[in-house]
Amino acid sequence: MVWYQDGSTLRRPALNTSVAAAAPATAEVSALRDLILRKLTYTLGKAASEARDRDWFMATALAVRDHVVDRFLAQMRDRPAASGKTVYYLSLEFLIGRLLRENISNLGLTEELRAALAELGVTLDQARLAEPDAALGNGGLGRLAACFLESMSSLGIPAFGYGIRYDHGLFRQIIREGWQQEYPEDWLTFGNPWEFARPEIRHRIGFGGEVATENGHDGEPRHRWHPGETVDAVAYDTPVVGWRGKQVNHLRLWRARAPDPMRLDAFNRGDHLGALAEQVRAEAISKVLYPSDDSPAGQELRLRQEYFFTSAALQDLLRRHLRAEPSVANLADHVAIQLNDTHPAIAVAELMRLLVDEHELPWAEAWRITCAALSYTNHTLLPEALETWPVPLMERLLPRHMQIIYRINAEHLDAVRAAHPGDDRLLASVSLIGEDHGRRVRMGQLAFVGSHKVNGVSALHTDLMRQTVFHDLNGLFPGRIVNKTNGVSFRRWLMQCNPGLTALLVDALGPRVLDAPEALAELRALAGDAVFQGRFAAVKRANKEALALRIREQIGVRVDPGALFDVQIKRIHEYKRQLLNVLQTVALYEAMRAQPMRDWTPVVKVFSGKAAPGYHRAKLIIKLACDVARVVNRDPSVRGLLKVAFLPNYNVSAAEVIVPAADLSEQISTAGMEASGTGNMKLALNGALTIGTLDGATVEMAEHIGCEHLFLFGLSAAEVAERRANGWRGETAVAASDCLGEVLDAIGGGVFSPDDHGRYRPLVDSLTAEDWFMVAADFDSYLAAQTRAALLYRDPQAWRREAVLNTAGMGWFSSDRSIAEYAGEIWNVPVAP
Numbered sequence: 001m002v003w004y005q006d007g008s009t010l011r012r013p014a015l016n017t018s019v020a021a022a023a024p025a026t027a028e029v030s031a032l033r034d035l036i037l038r039k040l041t042y043t044l045g046k047a048a049s050e051a052r053d054r055d056w057f058m059a060t061a062l063a064v065r066d067h068v069v070d071r072f073l074a075q076m077r078d079r080p081a082a083s084g085k086t087v088y089y090l091s092l093e094f095l096i097g098r099l100l101r102e103n104i105s106n107l108g109l110t111e112e113l114r115a116a117l118a119e120l121g122v123t124l125d126q127a128r129l130a131e132p133d134a135a136l137g138n139g140g141l142g143r144l145a146a147c148f149l150e151s152m153s154s155l156g157i158p159a160f161g162y163g164i165r166y167d168h169g170l171f172r173q174i175i176r177e178g179w180q181q182e183y184p185e186d187w188l189t190f191g192n193p194w195e196f197a198r199p200e201i202r203h204r205i206g207f208g209g210e211v212a213t214e215n216g217h218d219g220e221p222r223h224r225w226h227p228g229e230t231v232d233a234v235a236y237d238t239p240v241v242g243w244r245g246k247q248v249n250h251l252r253l254w255r256a257r258a259p260d261p262m263r264l265d266a267f268n269r270g271d272h273l274g275a276l277a278e279q280v281r282a283e284a285i286s287k288v289l290y291p292s293d294d295s296p297a298g299q300e301l302r303l304r305q306e307y308f309f310t311s312a313a314l315q316d317l318l319r320r321h322l323r324a325e326p327s328v329a330n331l332a333d334h335v336a337i338q339l340n341d342t343h344p345a346i347a348v349a350e351l352m353r354l355l356v357d358e359h360e361l362p363w364a365e366a367w368r369i370t371c372a373a374l375s376y377t378n379h380t381l382l383p384e385a386l387e388t389w390p391v392p393l394m395e396r397l398l399p400r401h402m403q404i405i406y407r408i409n410a411e412h413l414d415a416v417r418a419a420h421p422g423d424d425r426l427l428a429s430v431s432l433i434g435e436d437h438g439r440r441v442r443m444g445q446l447a448f449v450g451s452h453k454v455n456g457v458s459a460l461h462t463d464l465m466r467q468t469v470f471h472d473l474n475g476l477f478p479g480r481i482v483n484k485t486n487g488v489s490f491r492r493w494l495m496q497c498n499p500g501l502t503a504l505l506v507d508a509l510g511p512r513v514l515d516a517p518e519a520l521a522e523l524r525a526l527a528g529d530a531v532f533q534g535r536f537a538a539v540k541r542a543n544k545e546a547l548a549l550r551i552r553e554q555i556g557v558r559v560d561p562g563a564l565f566d567v568q569i570k571r572i573h574e575y576k577r578q579l580l581n582v583l584q585t586v587a588l589y590e591a592m593r594a595q596p597m598r599d600w601t602p603v604v605k606v607f608s609g610k611a612a613p614g615y616h617r618a619k620l621i622i623k624l625a626c627d628v629a630r631v632v633n634r635d636p637s638v639r640g641l642l643k644v645a646f647l648p649n650y651n652v653s654a655a656e657v658i659v660p661a662a663d664l665s666e667q668i669s670t671a672g673m674e675a676s677g678t679g680n681m682k683l684a685l686n687g688a689l690t691i692g693t694l695d696g697a698t699v700e701m702a703e704h705i706g707c708e709h710l711f712l713f714g715l716s717a718a719e720v721a722e723r724r725a726n727g728w729r730g731e732t733a734v735a736a737s738d739c740l741g742e743v744l745d746a747i748g749g750g751v752f753s754p755d756d757h758g759r760y761r762p763l764v765d766s767l768t769a770e771d772w773f774m775v776a777a778d779f780d781s782y783l784a785a786q787t788r789a790a791l792l793y794r795d796p797q798a799w800r801r802e803a804v805l806n807t808a809g810m811g812w813f814s815s816d817r818s819i820a821e822y823a824g825e826i827w828n829v830p831v832a833p
């Protein structure tokens, strides 16, 4: 065996390519084996004896891709049946992760492939783990888009996902001495075997320049945009395989290319860099995903990204429409365009431009089509996250769109004036142009008025949308706001990531459970059954052992798989309150140290998540978690009682290992601030108990599971709002608490940062002052909930019963249910029963 620097190995003699291998090979296994070998040899140009894991992955993926091509092409070729409607899901993010396991599982090829690879001397895991994790997204919003695409394929809904093919996805996180460092991510270095490059499918995208006005033949003025700069959007298509291979949809990602590869005259003059400048500027658009949970990202480039992929998507779908239909007049009968957040909200103006300027439709008809075709999903109410663009930037970059937005706004405000004369407050509130911080285009308002439906992502979030950010627009357009509670793909987040639990469920409930998640409810009858509980617990134990191994390999910390695995995995953000979890960890540590002989429940605290690179406070919270971990893990007085692990570089693949192994799921955001959450669903589905606030979709989880089966605590959204309005200060909570003061003194006084005593002062001070995120306010209540959890864990039967009941209550949270609701109430697309 030859070892390479990257840890992969070169296998020389272990090959067994003969058909007379140990296990009798079915025809399908042999065919797969031969196909993989052909791909390896003739596409990758590698001899089997030289192949590394990565080569086996590539060859396997290419072989699997062959299995879906026919259905993939059929989607392109054939008009959708029944309604004749196709869904277009526009999203700046698709957090797809690895695809091999998903594709073979959905095609029903897993065992055949395992056998085929075995005949080649390779394990499925070797090939699977060599696949890079495609991280073209930041977090929940991007992962939701990936689950939704898979569900649309699974439900047989013809759909395209449109986004950007970033050269570099979300940064790689390295933790150095507790501090997060960011490194570029490189998922494309060795090629992407799933995608088909389509150099012939390209659209021209304009920026800047001028707008000329001519008189049209009907006497109406006609506007023609002459961009000062153009960039080509080139298509790359990835097949999206549905469950049981039902439908194979397209994820079409756009790459930015300069129309001319370089300025040859400049190059020949010797100006080598100058010759390439335009190319670099154009291609920067698809270079890197913004870690956008951050403060306003690289403004202009971000706006260029948004317009680039939105325009490419709309041009593409119009072209497809016109291949089958005589005109654009019936566009809305054939397309439903979903805007994933405001990132593609410029679609409102771009579709109007295409219909009016390019296809010469009258304005009013174009507006009717635009509103009928578009719908918009809101994913956050945080004011700092609501997109607005400075008018001068828009005028410079997208002059024609700015004119169109002005006209939409003028007509919109005229209608408001007519209905509510003299109400200037209302006009200012619903205008598409905000005047608060200079004149800015409000993308949420634009998306709202240009859509026929606007949805929130959980019942609570949708209610808050109606009460706060979109209160006035909701009054003007009653019924436009609807709720579509998020869901997760049970294929990826149960069947693929937890084969042990899946096998148990099939055994207990029958194979029906694989297609009908509502069947999970039947588990309730088994929740008290000691034999079933034992099997459920054995699966969890095996998953915990796998996670324990990973923790040891990744950060060198040994943990006991018998301890309570208490897990918080998500982006690091103050509103998600990892800090609250760390404070409780310190409180527990102090208590254990004070009375080491008490009958403690052994706990392993697992944290994982990335902070936006410019979000200093979030990075400081990571540092604190790591500092606490260092002190706790070294302290012999809590050995066997408490361990803390911060696992670096959280991504989809990491989640697939952590989620099945969790006992306790931390969903502890400040009430009213987490729009939905989807990690909450993945963890509960896999039998973790939730400790959480009544926030986002956790509220609905409590309704479906039964609130007595979650550890709920803390202020409600209404109480948070009330405290903030009444000038709440955290010192009130400190004074009332038995231990919060001590915890804050320890952290603020440098117990965990002996090298820099003042490091955490700013964190602690914010908790005793305004305490915006209600960390101090909720601390005691959280501590009590943690104590309830720890006590319950000491009664294995009781805990297991609760765990089973949690899984049993989660059937409704399948993304198939979410998508069926979008199809019925927003897109008007039939779903096959």
Ligand code: 26V
Binding pocket: 139, 140, 141, 142, 144, 292, 293, 294, 295, 296, 341, 379, 380, 382, 384, 385, 457, 486, 674, 675, 676, 677, 678, 696
């Ligand atoms: C963006 C920003 C940007 C500026 C700084 C603060 C900040 C905070 C949050 C965000 C996230 C915006 C959109 C988003 O990712 N929302 C997430 O969407 C998920 C899918 O619907 C949902 O489950 C999460 O609760 C929600 O945070």
